[in-house]
Amino acid sequence: MFDLTQSLSNLKGIGPKRKTVLLEHGVSTYYDLLTYFPRRYLDRNFTKDIILKQGDIVTLFGNIVDSYIVHGKKSRLIVGFRTLNNERINLVFFRGVNFFHKLFAIDKKVVVSGKLEYFKGYQILHPEYEFLTDSDDPDDSIHAGRIIPLYPSTEALKEEGLDSKGLRKLIHQVLESGEITENLPSKFIKKRNLLGRNDAFSKIHFPDSMETVQIARKRFSYEELYYFQRLLLYKQRERQKVKRLLWPLPSSNSRINLEKNLPFELTEDQKTAVTTILSKTNTDSPSAFLLQGDVGSGKTITALLVGLHYIDNHIQVVFLAPTEILARQHYQTIYKFLGNMPFLGIELLLGGENKKSRAEKLSRIKTGESNIIIGTHSLLQDDVIFSDLGLVIIDEQHKFGVDQRETIRAKGKNPDLLAMTATPIPRTLCLTLYGDLNLVNIKTKPKGRKPIDTRWYKEDRRTGVYNSIRKYVSSGRQCYIVYPLVEESEKVDLESCTVAYETLRTNVFPDLKIGLLHGKMKSAEKDFVMEKFKSGEIQILVTTTVVEVGVDVPNATILVVEHAERFGISQLHQLRGRVGRSDIESFCILMTGDFISEEGRDRLEALVTSNDGYYLAEKDLAIRGPGELLGVKQSGLPEFKIADLVADRELLEEAKVDAASIPLGDPEEVSELRIRFSEGKFLFAN
Template identity: 95%
Template sequence: MFDVTQSLSNLKGIGPKRKTVLLEHGISTYYELLTYFPRRYLDRNFTKDIILKQGDVVTLLGSIVDSYIVHGKKSRLLVGFRTLNNERINLVFFRGVNFFQKLFAIDKKVVVSGKLEYFRGYQILHPEYEFLSDADDPEDSIHAGRIIPLYPSTEALKEDGLDSKGLRKLIHQVLEAGTISENLPSKFIKKRKLLGRDEAFRNIHFPDTMETVQIARKRFAYEEFYYFQRLLLYKQRERQKVKRLLWPLPKSPSRTNLEKNLPFELTEDQKSAVTTILSKTNSDSPSAFLLQGDVGSGKTITALLVGLHYIDNHIQVVFLAPTEILARQHYQTIYKFMGNMPFLGIELLLGGENKKTRAEKLSRIKTGESNIIIGTHSLLQEDVIFSDLGLVVIDEQHKFGVDQRETIRAKGKNPDILAMTATPIPRTLCLTLYGDLTLVNIKTKPKGRKPIDTRWYKEDRRAGVYNSIRKYVSSGRQCYIVYPLVEESEKVDLESCTVAYENLRTTVFPDLKIGLLHGKMKSVEKESVMEKFKSGEIQILVTTTVVEVGVDVPNATILVVEHAERFGISQLHQLRGRVGRSDLESFCILMTGDSISEEGRDRLEALVASNDGYYLAEKDLAIRGPGELLGVKQSGLPEFKIADLVVDRELLDEAKEDASSIPLDDPNEVSELRIRFSEGKFLFAN
């Protein structure tokens, strides 16, 4: 056994320069080097004694015989490579011509891999390559004639000889130093048929077969999940140490009054959600929940019913929303329900308000005169001080970063947290991201809602779509036409939306009232457009994804999504939720061009086939992966080195079961967990 936390300085070939560049890449110990896992593998079991065939992917050992540049429409470098069987193959490089001409010196011994093509003889375009020693170097056995790992690399690493070959040499040295000790309980290794740690490290870096790679990978994926679940247990335990300062009332007169006067009947899921949340708020530690409900399932009223138990005890409740449109929507919804109870003090705090208005609002919030405070990121600013904040409701909570969520929480007196999302999150992600929250689901829609009729049309059906819009709008309905808007092409997207609006207004529907809404408009303009749309003054609203959440216009029954192939499943489902908010028949039309990728086709067919947000979320996760699905920057996704939330779902369940089955009472483990919690890493050195 040897200490994997020792410095790389102990390795042969690590001088000050290499040590510095490795440190810049987060590698300073044996352990960090061992967990710098390969990004992929090349099968360099050489292709021997075979007849070369066009289209075959081959790995060949040979040497360089010549090289020359061919000038033409596009210059290219031809490097003559001769195999052990005396076959000549041209290695062709269109990029980096001068660099590769110097690199591929005559008589150099090299292994090349790639797809064999035929053009005036056999050739491989931009092959994978690795040079071998001229002498019979025993070290060459770790670089060729076997399955070899390729590591993530950068120019800085390559300049210091730390390409895949250089890294393999260092890792081989570490593995030769001795046996690596185990860090998982032996009963779980046996129960889950996992490789031991030492063998797993050897097999993931120097495998005999690709099957052994997968077996080693499973071991490390389990280890990451296991310690991540232990970390969640630790977080729960730490949270339980914090004592509750503010207590919601078990019975709320305001809630009773509101329920009595609601113009609709609460669904069983809504009633159950309120009961579940309140049952947890009688503990002496603050609680944290994730209220997950499909679009239009009634999360806002559910959160309000919970909040009234706090307000009746003079405890403030905050609703934090990601956009002004959603914040205004919450304000209007809550005001509509609670307007006959002015003593509650409902406040809307947004950015860009004049100093006097903002100062008056801040004063009411600080003195406790305002009990329900609704706002955007403006609530996170330093000048916002609460009197007694006891419940924080964060809507579309994955749109807020971890720091932002912590900032608002810190403004309260150990408040309870109610995170809400209308993006149904697959169970695997919930276990991972929100394992320390109590999950509460609202699956049923309010009574009387009809499924939305979703159709996918290409450009040749546009005239028919416009005729249908005219028919429905002329009969008193309203319509959204949504254009994509993404960061990378924001300017172009905004322009196409504006041009389309002008065309629709002047050419296609000159007799109808059309409005334009996008995120670059001033707040007062956006508010004016939305008010006109809600009142029916605007019949067709041309907009970007700013309407994705929070806009509730029951009379809008047609949604047309332009360039629908550019949206993810969850985003399309969110957009679709802007219609179907009454008992009227509603339609979602997905428009695309004729050329569409297979993945795009999968997404659109899933939308047409199902209105179930939970099914669609699973589908989206399978297609795009968790980072894309939630937005890596804001999602708070743990940085797993090797575990995959899509591929390894069963393993996550197993690790969770095992991690929860043993007490968290080892001081060393708790100390390590505390470090891992701050670093966001889940493979343990010890």
């Protein structure tokens, strides 16, 4: 048994320079080195005593016999390589010609891997390679004649001899130092058929087969997920230590009055959601919920009904929205429902307001005159001070970072949190990201809503699409035409959107009223355009994804998405939710060019065949992975070293069950969890 937290200085071959460069890459201890996992593996079991065939993937051991540069339109390096069977194979390099010319010196021993091709003799283009020294025995080596690991590397590491070969030597040295202590309960190792920790480290770095790699990987994935779940239990326990200061009323007269006067009937899911949330607010610790509901399922009214139980007890409620358009939408919706109850005090706080107006609003918020405060990131500013904030409602919560969520909560008196999302999050991600939140789902949509007819057309159908738009708009309907806007090409995208607007306005629909809306417009301009669209003055709205979330115009029944292949499934489903908001038949038209990638085809076909946001979220997760799906910048995803939230979803469920079956009692584990929580690491050193 030995201590994995000891410094790398104890290893042979680690001098000051190597120690510094490893430290820059987050590697300072034996543990850091052992968890610097391979990025992939190369099968270097040598191809011996076989007839070489074009197209075969081979791994061969031999010597360099010559090398020369062939000059022409494009220079290339030819390196003569001779196998143990005396076969000559040319190694061909089109890039880094001078570098490789120096590197592949005559008589050097080398292992090469790659695809065998034939052109005036056998050749391999840009092979994988590894040089061996005279002391390296090709039949008994950590570097060749076996499956070898390839590690993430940089120029800085390579300059210090810490390429894959150099790192393998160091890792082999650590593994030879002694037995590594087990850190998982033995009953779970047995129950889940896991490798022991010592074996797992050995097999993941020096496997005897690719099957062994997967068995070792499973062990460490489980370990990360198990300790992450223990961390969530720790967070829940810490949250429960905080005592409630403000109590919502068990019964709310305002809620009873509102429900009586609603112009529609609540769905069973909405009623259940309200009851479920309120039932958990009668404990002496603040509660936290994630309210998931597909587009158009009625989350806002659900959240408002919950909020009235606080407001009737003079407790303030905040609605935090990611965009001004959505904040205004919430304000208008809530005002429409509560306008005949002026004593409730509804406030809209946005950025860019004049000083006098903002100061008046801030005063009303501070004194408690305003009870429902709706706004954007402007609510996070230091000058916003609440009287008695007891419920924070965050819409499209995945668009806010963890720090922003905590900033708004810190302005209250241990407030409850109700995070809402119209992007259904797959169960796997919910367990990971929001394991410390109570999950509440609204799956049914309001009565009378029809499924949206979604169709995918290529450029040759454009004339027909325009004819259909004209037909429906002329009969009194309205239409969105959405263009993509992505960060990398924002300028070009915006240009294409504005150019398309001009073309549509002057050439395609000169007799119809067309408006333009995009995120670069000033707030007043955006509001003006949206009001004209809502009132029906604008018949066709050409826009970017600024309309993705929350905009509610029931008369808009046609949505055309241009360059639909550039959007993810969840974003397309969100956009589709701008139509189908009444009992009128609605259409979503996905327009693309003729050439679509296989992945793009999968996404579009999924949209055409399903209106179920939960199914589509799972599909999106499988295609794009969690980081892409949620947006890496704001997702709050933990940085697992080896666990994969798509591939390991069953393992996550098992780890959750196991982690919850043992109480958090050991002070040493709690201390370690506290450290891991602050560092965001879930593999434990010892």
